[in-house]
Amino acid sequence: MSVLTPELLTNIGKEAEPKTEVVTRRDIRKYSIATGQTLKRYLDGDEAPPLYHVALFWDVVEMDELSPDGVSIDRLLPKFPLERAMAGGLDIEYHGKIKAGDVLTANRTLTDIYEKEGRSGPLIFYEVVMEVTREDGSIAVREKTTRILR
């Protein structure tokens, strides 16, 4: 029996509100130090390391918007019948560098929800695509997140 209802599947294609952020030298420096980068241009904040956009577009939520485990609730996602998050991963395409002073916009879309039978019961997979564009509308980063719930 499927755990995914037709109603749940209607969420495929849902889009989050676009978010625009300014890339600052200070934020690149913090990210670069925190991740243990070794290249000077990252540590100096001139250019962003390849996974910097993950931090740039992490939701800045208020404290009362956190669930008891401290996680911010992603409003793009429906309430799934399985809630324990297992492995996750990212698949990223790059189109040029991100530098201090860039103004970037992220558009996130819930692109897929599907189910597989795991060893100890059903697993729900969902995919979210985030497209990061530059001020001229050209794409900088296209990232697909896949998450598994059990």
Add this chain to the structure above:
Amino acid sequence: MKPGELSVGDTLPERELVCDNVQLFFYNAALWNAHRIHYDLPYATDVEGYPGLVVAGPLMGDWIAQVVDEWIEGENAELVRFEYSNRQAAYTGDKLTTGGEIAAIDGNDVTVDLYVKNADGEVITPGKAVVRIN
């Protein structure tokens, strides 16, 4: 860097990493990530049943991006694609190793398999990158 000078199986330099509380704090602060498993030890152990504070998954993803990024530094090559998945958790204080090896060469595109291994040599975060030689 020229495709003809590279071979499938060539390895990228390994690096040993240990994430401590300070790095994990800085990383999650840079993201604005308040997930308790990364800083609240009683919560991580008593409520979630982890043996310690959990190293953030995307931090390990970043570490393996650094393997390929440092390999192409100063070369006529760019990172065009990168993927990773977090398969097993790691904890603060764990001795981890990052590295990689060339998996395929297709024209000017070089595919590299990447990893974070734990002290038992298990790959806990595999990844893959495509580097384009210009």
